Amino acid sequence: MAPLAGYTCYPFRNLCYELGAGLCFTEMVNVNSLRYNDIATKRLLLTTQKEKYKAVQLVGSDPRAIEQMAKSDYIADFDIIDINMGCPVPNLVKSGQGSALLGDLKRASHIIKKCRKSGKTVTVKTRIGLKEDKLIAAEFAKMCEDSGASMITIHGRSRNMMYKGTPYFDQIEQAVSVVNIPVIANGGIYSKEDADIMMNSTGADGVMIARYALENPFIFSELTNKKVDKSFKKIINEQIKITSKYYDEVYTLDYIKRFISFCMRTQKGSNKLKQSLYKCGNIDEIQNIIGLIFNKEGE
Ligand SMILES: Cc1cc2nc3c(=O)[nH]c(=O)nc-3n(C[C@H](O)[C@H](O)[C@H](O)COP(=O)(O)O)c2cc1C
Known part of the structure; x- marks a missing residue:
């Protein structure tokens, strides 16, 4: 499961593991905000003994700050610490973070080496380059391996493609051919068939799914042949329960609303229900709406 800002909190990661995901990450955690002890940033780090594998994603541009936070x-x-070297958001890029590191391999290497000093396993998530006329997936992957990364995830789009367009399978394939560490392929996977095409076209060691997992978390059981006998309604109710246990009501409402509306994105005629959903001011009201949304599904 990919790191997704606003979604891959502890309850969602738990759900993905339960459904068959091999590895899940927190959303990106900004090392500068963490250094200033920011409460909302610290909340992103919630985990418990029950989480199967614990992987945090850090984003930053200062190697020493990353080392300090990693330790x-x-x-x-x-x-596991995953370093974000792919985020295209202008604010981050302007300050040399995320995908800006695709244009500064020396700094990117320094960050990985410093992060390794924590003694933790370090992985990198990146893209194939800044612009489509200068794609550097293989060179970047080699740099990551040489600097001490244990795995690299490649989103097969350039920074300027943002989240649209067909991923460049050949770029991921080239990266796979020059490194010995596992390469995970990401981008544009919206079905089991897409995942098979990604694996076959790139020779990658695995796939990472992002947006589609919000629409259909069952994709993990489909891909791993894990038998899961749960309705969507049950899953949502469990998410409410676990989120309420570990977070306050404001966060719980916010997360559940965002999660349900993402699931409903492709459902026709769901606008009215979505509007009612967003008006909900407490958990009981949300439970009522869930009853209406998923009334065709049994418990
Ligand atoms: C809402 C949203 C939040 C994201 N947050 C992160 C993040 O925190 N860290 C990261 O490395 N990538 C993040 N991404 C990128 C995804 O992990 C993934 O690389 C991208 O969406 C492509 O995969 P997809 O086509 O399967 O969605 C985010 C993407 C979206 C749409």
Whole structure:
């Protein structure tokens, strides 16, 4: 499961593991905000003993700040640190973070080496380049391996493609051919067939799914042949329960609303229900709407 800002909180990661995902990440955690002890940032680091594998994603541009946070108590519970070298959001890129590192391999290498000093397993998530006329997936992957990364995930789009367009399978394939560490392919997977095409066209060691997992978390059981006998309604109710246990009501409402409306994105005629959903001010009201949305499904 991919890191997704606003979605891959502890309850959602738990769900993905339960449905068959091999590895899940927190959403990106900004090392600068963490250094200033920001409450909302610290909340992103919630995990428990029950989480199968604990992987945090950090984003930053200063190698020393990343090292400091990688060694800090904040992330003591996590065994894997993934470094975000792919986020295209202008604010982050302007300050040399995320996909900006695709244009500064020296700094990117320095970040990985410094992060490794934490003694944790370090992985990298990146893209294939900044622009389509300069694609560098293989060179970047080699740099990651040489700097000490244990795995690299490649989103097969360039920074300027943002989240649209067909991923460049050949770029991922070239990266696979030059490194010995596992390469995970990401981008545009919206079905089991898409995942098979991605695996076959790139020779990657695995696939990472992002947006489609919000629409259909069962994709993990489909891909791993894991038998799951649960309705969507039951899943949502469990998500409400676990989120309420670990987070306050404001966060729980916000997360559940966002999750349900993502699931309903492709459902026709769902606008009225979505509007009612967004008006819900407490958990009981949300439960009523869920009853209406999923009335065709049994418990
Ligand atoms: C709402 C949203 C939030 C995202 N947050 C993160 C993030 O925190 N860290 C990261 O590395 N990528 C993030 N991404 C990128 C995804 O992990 C993934 O690389 C991208 O969506 C392509 O995969 P897809 O085509 O399967 O959606 C985000 C994407 C979206 C749409």
